[in-house]
Amino acid sequence: MASVYQAKDLKHGTICAVKEMSLSSVPPHEHAQAIHNFLAEATILSRLNHLNLPAFTDFFTEGSRHFLVMEYIEGNTLEELLEHNGGSFSERRVLGWARQLCDVLEYLHSQQPPVIFRDMKPGNIMLRRDGRIKLIDFGIARIFRHSGSRDTQMLGTPGFAPPEQYGSSQTDERSDIYSLAMTLFQLMTNAVVEDGFGLQDIHATYPFISPAVAHALEKATAPELENRYQSVAVFRRALLGVGTFVFEQGNPATTPEELAELCARYPEEAADYLFAGEIEFWLHEIGASELHQPGGKSAPCTAANSRRSPGGNRLWPDLSWYFGPYAAVYYRQSRNISARDH
Numbered sequence: 001m002a003s004v005y006q007a008k009d010l011k012h013g014t015i016c017a018v019k020e021m022s023l024s025s026v027p028p029h030e031h032a033q034a035i036h037n038f039l040a041e042a043t044i045l046s047r048l049n050h051l052n053l054p055a056f057t058d059f060f061t062e063g064s065r066h067f068l069v070m071e072y073i074e075g076n077t078l079e080e081l082l083e084h085n086g087g088s089f090s091e092r093r094v095l096g097w098a099r100q101l102c103d104v105l106e107y108l109h110s111q112q113p114p115v116i117f118r119d120m121k122p123g124n125i126m127l128r129r130d131g132r133i134k135l136i137d138f139g140i141a142r143i144f145r146h147s148g149s150r151d152t153q154m155l156g157t158p159g160f161a162p163p164e165q166y167g168s169s170q171t172d173e174r175s176d177i178y179s180l181a182m183t184l185f186q187l188m189t190n191a192v193v194e195d196g197f198g199l200q201d202i203h204a205t206y207p208f209i210s211p212a213v214a215h216a217l218e219k220a221t222a223p224e225l226e227n228r229y230q231s232v233a234v235f236r237r238a239l240l241g242v243g244t245f246v247f248e249q250g251n252p253a254t255t256p257e258e259l260a261e262l263c264a265r266y267p268e269e270a271a272d273y274l275f276a277g278e279i280e281f282w283l284h285e286i287g288a289s290e291l292h293q294p295g296g297k298s299a300p301c302t303a304a305n306s307r308r309s310p311g312g313n314r315l316w317p318d319l320s321w322y323f324g325p326y327a328a329v330y331y332r333q334s335r336n337i338s339a340r341d342h
Helices: 028-046 078-085 091-109 173-189 211-220 231-239 257-267 267-276 278-285 304-308 316-342
Strands: 001-011 014-023 056-062 065-071 076-078 125-128 132-134 291-292 299-300
Touching: 014 211, 028 056, 028 065, 028 291, 056 211, 076 078, 076 257, 078 125, 078 173, 091 125, 091 173, 091 231, 091 278, 173 231, 211 231, 257 267, 257 278
Parallel strands: none
Antiparallel strands: 001 014, 014 065, 056 065, 076 125, 125 132, 291 299
């Protein structure tokens, strides 16, 4: 077990998080393994650098006490927000988070050797006020080694961990895909699979989940490793579509011009996506740097614009022409929506 404290870095004058490993609730015969897992977390975090991961600052030991120093994340876990929301989130909202989660898992799996997270669940995903997702708690993450036939530790969270995580075979990238799909399913339905493994007949049971998304979740959670998507990139394409941005009303956009038209048609919803950074993320994903206004003018995405953005989003000033004199109103509403609906 570990405790996390908010602290101040006196040298740099910044707020940080200090994570202390606590052995008080760990049986004596498991102390060595707990220390090993904590040191492994420090080793893994020290060499990672991604927007959806907490920045690692330092690691130190005082006597028998071990500490990690990392970025302080102001926000809530998706588990906390699910409880606060009093029910599930819309498919559109969850898929917006899925983009970021797929991105960070692809990054982890691209390391040499790959990093397998092994504990994806709403409680290990933080959402900042600006819409940025942060994946936390690498306590049971592991470095993938092709020589292993099975994991030496059977760790994970029931309802999210795949069968192989209980000792049947070695975990790999496909294990994280399984847990991610189970996480997205819970966020869309507020339900957890308590018996057995895998998801079936999702659309029939939960008709508000689209057939395409239901199929992607079912394949991603197949009990057998070989029947799942073999990479996060393939799962992302099946789940989100190739280069598609979808509004709540179900209207898809596949080009910046189509997205611009949707922004003009649904300004309040567009303001929410803009504040959460989803529009900018999607433009980057498809290799576009600007949106085109009706009439041919463009709204460039430039780093300099971030200084004028009320939420730190680089596109906000350039899209204000969509929202007209009500831009500030929509922006404030988007922040309220984020606090309520996230």
